[in-house]
Amino acid sequence: MTPNSRVWPVVLLLSIISAPLLLMYIYLFVDTLTITTPGSLIPHAFTLKNWHFLWATLPGRPNIWRVALNTLIFASASSAIVLSVSSTAGYVLSRLNVPFRGFFLAGVMVLHAFPSVTLIVAIFLVLQMVGLYNSLAGVILVKAALDMPLGIWIMKGFYDTVPWEIEMAGIQDGASRFTVWRRLVLPQVRPALLALGLFAFLSGWSEYILPQVLSPGNQVQVLSVYLAGLIADDNNFDMALFKSVGVFYVIPVAMLFLFFQKHLMNIYGGGTKG
């Protein structure tokens, strides 16, 4: 940007540091479609056999399409819950003078910062007691609840940017608060809804610990648990297969990022967990 030093040494330095990262991602895709002799780094033939898990169910594992469907249900259902509940609660906290409003706001912020994964032991026991253990419904609810403080927080932030004049005008014209929210305010925050919905979906799609602990059964398995189970099985070590399942698993994430990069960066840039 400014001319008081040359750029290329910095670029070179960063390239060297970044090389392992770049290599890992390049080889992720290369290894799924090629054969490499052990002890070599250059692939020598093209193959599709690593993808056989798509049409032949692996022994002792659930069908991959079943697992993919579970993952889709898990991610979209928890995303839908987060979206619908946060879009209403966020509006209340942004605009309405409910009792204990300050308390709620502080609570949401503290919960947002609170490391929710520490609750996994208690949640595991609660789900066992109420009989939701090993069910998709249970893990969906838990995932949605844990993502909710972030969702409410983000929606509140977006509602705050909507000008008051819009609502003032609506109220003046005799619309109820509900109509004002539904017809006037909600359309204003559509980008936020899209961003939060995508974020919650991706967060559900990537989630590993919750499904692993709360719904590990074959019937309700999701892709992260399926892949982790494959990798953990010492008897069938096949790195190319793992990578192929991994690519299959990550395709939707990559697609969503390619198409909605701008929307998503709104949230990732704002500081989320990790």
Place this chain on the structure above:
Amino acid sequence: MISSRTFGFFLMTPAVIIIVMLFLLPVVLTGVFAFTNMSTSTGISGGAWQISPATLQELRDRYAMPELAKRLAEPEYVIDELGLAALSKAGMGADIVADLRQRHLGETFATRRDAERAIRDISHRPSTAELKQISEQFNHSIAGARFESKAALFAGLASIGMRLTEAEQAAVAGATYTGWNWTGENFRRMVSIPSTSLSLLNTIIYVACTLTIFNIGFAMVLAITTFYMPERAAGFFRGLWLLPRISPPVLYVLLWKWLAWDTGFLSVFLAPFGIAQRNWLLDSSVNAWIFVVLINGFVGASMGMLIFSSALQAIPKLLLYASEVDGANRRQQIWHIILPQLRWPILFVTCYQTLSLLTSFDLILLSTNGGPGSATEVWALATYHTALNNYAGNLEYGYGAAMALVLVAIGIVLSPVYLRLFNYRVLVSRPLIEQ
């Protein structure tokens, strides 16, 4: 028309219910479970009262009542109407039953042998098999019996003619109960066993190294270097370093495993230099630690990078140009202009990442799983291994909850710091429309 208060109440309710049930309740319950001895063997619902060899052992050792244990262990044979009725129901001839009633009703024997010897004299002259069948019906031994309630247990004891003092009753009830109990033992155990200090030390190493080297240090390097780069190069590097964050953890760790395993990239790459092939991830605890910090650090660096970068964008360009006109070199520029700008973001990232590193364990679980040995077993992972998943299969929910409670407490203490970091006053300013 409903008031905005009622309206707000309706819109808030779902969020409040879900957060209370699945967020606040687990916080409280972690504290509750921490004071129990729940485990796989006690179950999580209530238990039953069962007299087993373990019960007798406990009566002898813990309650110092060997006499009582002996009495409970002794089988007892009583010839009574109940047994006779059961006998005729089992298909024994009516004459035998009548004979037994006439000769032996009300007699009590200490052992099966005594009972069978006495019964043998009935006029029918039963065979050994028949004898066994008969004596079985009069067996009043209580060993192995299972009762659904305390009252049933005492009734059962009374039915075999055991009269217990109150102290004995309490002892038997305590020793036979299979469910979980309230206890403060978890915390005593936590401060006494050596693995606690090991995982504490591991956690400190893990958080300190990852935070300083990557989440702050390397994130700053990324932010500052890309700040000085042409737009295209900067975009490429920022995008590349964002990949670890957006990749699902299971896949991300798989990439590192490929890098580190026996015939993986690192081994093959280093083979020509005469370095033996090995699983770099688990071959020594130093290497394991390097990888744990790298794996977590590569993910953590991106958050700092994004936040620092946006803070740098806020520096007025004029300031930078002016400094150059005044002859400042790149190092002086970074030291006097850029770093002061990053003071608040660094504080924010430090607070945020400390908490999230303290409690996150998914990447370590997936990569080293705490190994080799327990070298990389951090507190959160140890909690997971105690309560939710381990090789032995005996999951100690109560002790795990006690370990989790430590983290929950740290979270409760540290997370309100955010109220200070964000501008809380502005957030709670009063709404403009009221009805």
